[in-house]
Amino acid sequence: VLNCGVNANxxxxxxxxxxxxxxxxxxxxxxxxxxxxxxxxxxxxxFRATTGTDRFPVLQSGEIDVLIxxxxxxxxxxxxxxxxxxxxxxxxxxxxxxxxxxGFTTLEDLDGATVCVTTGTTTEKNLSDNFRQRGLAYExxxxxDTSAVYAAYDEGRCDAATSDKSQLASVREGLANPADxxxxxxxxxxxxxxxxxxxxxxxxxxxxKTVAYVLINAEELGINSGNVDEMMSSDNIxxxxxxxxxxxxxxxxxxxxxxxxxNVIRAVGNYGEIYDRYMGPxxxxxxxxxGPNKLWSDGGLIYAPPxx
Numbered sequence: 001v002l003n004c005g006v007n008a009n010x011x012x013x014x015x016x017x018x019x020x021x022x023x024x025x026x027x028x029x030x031x032x033x034x035x036x037x038x039x040x041x042x043x044x045x046x047f048r049a050t051t052g053t054d055r056f057p058v059l060q061s062g063e064i065d066v067l068i069x070x071x072x073x074x075x076x077x078x079x080x081x082x083x084x085x086x087x088x089x090x091x092x093x094x095x096x097x098x099x100x101x102x103g104f105t106t107l108e109d110l111d112g113a114t115v116c117v118t119t120g121t122t123t124e125k126n127l128s129d130n131f132r133q134r135g136l137a138y139e140x141x142x143x144x145d146t147s148a149v150y151a152a153y154d155e156g157r158c159d160a161a162t163s164d165k166s167q168l169a170s171v172r173e174g175l176a177n178p179a180d181x182x183x184x185x186x187x188x189x190x191x192x193x194x195x196x197x198x199x200x201x202x203x204x205x206x207x208x209k210t211v212a213y214v215l216i217n218a219e220e221l222g223i224n225s226g227n228v229d230e231m232m233s234s235d236n237i238x239x240x241x242x243x244x245x246x247x248x249x250x251x252x253x254x255x256x257x258x259x260x261x262x263n264v265i266r267a268v269g270n271y272g273e274i275y276d277r278y279m280g281p282x283x284x285x286x287x288x289x290x291g292p293n294k295l296w297s298d299g300g301l302i303y304a305p306p307x308x
Contacts, residue, residue, distance in 0.1 A: 001046045002039065004031035005064040008049035009147040012170040012278045012285035013070045013090075023047045024284065027068040029274045030089060030195065030212070032267060034066065037211045037250075037260045042267035053120035053144050056081055059196060066197050066208055070164065072122045073194035084205050086195040087212045089271075091292040091301050093187040094126050095165035097172060100182050102159065107186060111136045113159035116149045118142070123163050126189040150175070164191050166279070166288055173286050207254055214261045216304035217242055218270035220295055225269040228262055242307050249307055261307075271295075271302065 006027055007014030014025040032042040048064050059067045060082050073085040096115075098104045104113075107130060117124050119142040131138050141158045143149045150171045153161040161168070168183050175181060195212070197205050218224070221239050223231050231239055240246040244259035251258050268274055272295075279288040294300025 001044045002031065002035040002066070003046050003048060003064040004028075004034070005048045005050045005055055005058055005067040005069055006031060007069045007146070009145065010070060010167055010170055011174065012166065012283070012288070014049075015285075024278075026090065026274055026278050027070060029268045029277070030068045030215075031066070033215060033264045033274075034208060034211050036264045036267035037214070037256055038207060040257060040260075040263055051120070051144050052118045052146065056083075059083055059198060062198065065204070066195055068195040070167065070193045071196060072164075073192045073196075074122060083196045083198050084201075086197065086205065086208045087216075087304070088192040088194045088301075089212060090166070090193040092164040092166050092191040092193055094123055094162060094189040094191055095168050096160050096162045096184045096186060096188070097153070097168045097181055098160045098184060100180055104160070105184060107131070107134060107136065107184075107188075110138065110160055112138065114139045114141055114157070116141045116143070116153045116158040116161040118146050118149050118163065119144055121163075122189070122191070127162050130188045162188070164193070169288050170286050203254065207256070210250060210254060210256075211264060213304040213307065214242060214264055215268075215271040215274065216295070216302055217307050218261070218265050219272040220297060220304075223265055223270060224273055225265055225267075228265045232262070238307060247308075 006023060008016055012025060014027045017024040031045050035045045036042040050058055050069055055067055055069055058064055078085055104110055115127060115138050117127055117140055141152060149161060152158060154175050172178050172181050195208055197208055232243055232245055234240060241249050243262045250256040250260050276283060278285045281287050292301045296303040
């Protein structure tokens with residue numbers, strides 16, 4: 001099986017489906033995509049729920065094969081923690097959620113406020129940097145578990161809660177009265193959310209990267225879970241190469257099955273399908289416009305090298 005570290009408390013990215021009690025979410029489907037490529041079975045995954053504090057030690061110790069848990073790729077993490085980041089799968093930015101009745105609209109309005117935040121995250125550091133840069137005082141109310149952060153905020157134990165904007169949009173839907181809360185029009189940081197693998201696993205690193213590239217290129221080529229078999233007879237050469245009909249992409253250099261790309265798409269769909277499954281207009285978690293997570297050809301930042 002593939003041992004994959006995920007989040008269990010952020011609808012949209014990683015959470016336990018209340019109906020099936022199985023893991024679900026954008027990051028979870030990326031785990032399933034890797035399993036489909038390597039093991040030809042998208043269900044051959046052992047999910048490990050990790051927190052913001054224990055996720056890195058769990059990866060460093062080899063308890064998991066890959067960490068796909070709304071984790072921000074930073075230079076210091078990349079160079080000092082003993083693992084490598086694969087391609088960014090979701091571009092985000094840190095925001096701030098407050099109660100509508102507070103009247104807060106800028107960070108300056110929060111001078112002296114209490115802010116709920118998850119410890120051991122870039123979120124905690126960005127909060128400190130942004131307030132120090134502006135000469136603002138605040139009191140951090142920290143929790144190791146993400147769900148505890150928002151429970152405390154919902155109970156009124158802090159004036160604001162901060163995290164990635166996508167996470168705030170997700171969590172707001174689960175608050176007692178979602179309409180009573182707003183996400184301020186402020187972006188405090190860049191948050192490229194990226195899978196990670198242990199340093200030294202060169203071939204494995206290439207496999208995880210390639211699976212991400214397959215999902216992105218499939219959307220660009222118009223290949224999805226509903227037409228993947230039909231596209232096997234396409235006259236488009238990159239399409240045939242991705243699906244394993246032509247060439248030996250992924251086979252000679254990575255040791256994967258000739259048709260691993262087709263297996264991945266059959267199992268989870270393309271990048272856009274995964275996004276829409278959880279965060280699209282009819283998604284299971286919430287509706288979040290793709291914004292920078294559109295394909296590069298649609299004005300977004302999602303881009304993959306050619307498959308050849």
